[in-house]
Amino acid sequence: MILGEAGAMQKRFLALIWVAMAGLMAVACSPDLPRAVVEARYTSPTSQFINISDGVRLHVRDEGKRDAPVLILAHGSNASLHTWEPWVSQLKDNWRVISFDFPAHGLTGPSKSGVYSGTTYVQVVDDLAQHFKVDRFVLGGNSMGGGVAWRYALVHPEKVAGLILVDAAGYPRDTGKPPLIFRLARAPIVGDVFSRVTTKGMIEANLKQVMVDDTLVTPEMVQRYHDLLMREGNRQATLTRMRAGPDAPTAYQQIPTITAPTLVIWGEADPWIPFADAKRFTQEIKGSKLVSYPNIGHLPQEEVALATAKEVEAFLQQVYPKPAP
Template identity: 45%
Template structure:
């Protein structure tokens, strides 16, 4: 598999920051943070299989295990033995699962509006809804209106006026990448099939590395209750709630959301 990734910032940094985006997003979601951190940190970002320019997985496996194995292969390829690992939404779920499987490789963990617990969403992007509807989801593989992508992106922001046409165009164009729409449908089906199988609380309680839990208080896709649940279950975490931000705080307000990240990275444990 060819992987779209970026290796930016300080090349001599011995503890890189690896960041993983969420469903239907791409490495571009992290570029504002990269701009803030690249003077002092090496930052690795990439498009997960089923997303961005990496595109679909040939074996159509979008399980958590497949993503954890993919991440491990990528870090081995990049010769990264230990890192600070962070992720948003799906990327957050992959991050904490990776920390459980490979604790020796993770120095610190950053979970931004991360998946893991039952969602209890109060609002879901229309693309996510339609991708689960038989017949309609097959149609969406062929016909995907830009307006649907626009609505879905605005849904995960608290302030939709911050969603620019440039941002919508990027999401739309990457959605149209060959194979991504079918992979999107398959990934959501995979997450639905596995979500109820795990005793999430008991698993997360085994994570020992220092963890920053960062959450937009107006997240409707993964509401703030999940932030408090992570805080309750993680034995060694710091919880930071971001006022008037939604599901993707690193996009919606990069400068406000990066403050706690910088402090967490610099803190000695």
């Protein structure tokens, strides 16, 4: 009898939890932001939208000297082309810099197929290059974008004049857990709640985890990340992408075959991708150079923007030396 009562109490307790969660969702759940609203807030005078494969309307900024060598920059997971603004401001006087929002991110939004794999993103980069008729360029990427960059170098080595890997994804994790945001998204039921309940507090906490200097996480930055995630279709696309996992889990084994000149930039205090991966990239890519920063996290292009931009400037000058007079 006692066991029966305990079981009934447990069921009532679980029911109360579900009621509480439903109430929380009713309060915290907010609708997507219409595309037009988000575009009005975050397009710039250099923004343009190009149509590429899979029905994607790609948000792009093409800045700098039109006749200069090209640098294409690929952002990380749940970020946008805005992460490269500090570099663009430093590099555009001498170089042509093209940044963009991947599908399921920023102002680009979801694709027609709903497939957001590494292979798909490699194709996005190639579509972008073909659209602008750029046959050869330096390709840089941070985090997820870094993983796309080195995979692109494997598939299209003839097009990659140089490679810049900034706290790049790529190697499998032998120990440790994925970041909390990925664990939440992949969890049954919780992931669905996560895709509907999106608070600025969650985003702020996530940014403060990846950036050592909390003062860099401004209200404006949190608002932008929040708004771009809330752009209609992006939250569900993010959930789909995170749950899919890697589509080529053994691709990293080909990294030693990369021949492009490579600059590896890393924050030694990165809580998401360990500094050991930076050393491994440098060991496996012949002739590559490693530049690292103590007490810097996952986004050195923002945390130490001037210092990293100077390294990129020097690297570009090596890749594209000026002809002798």
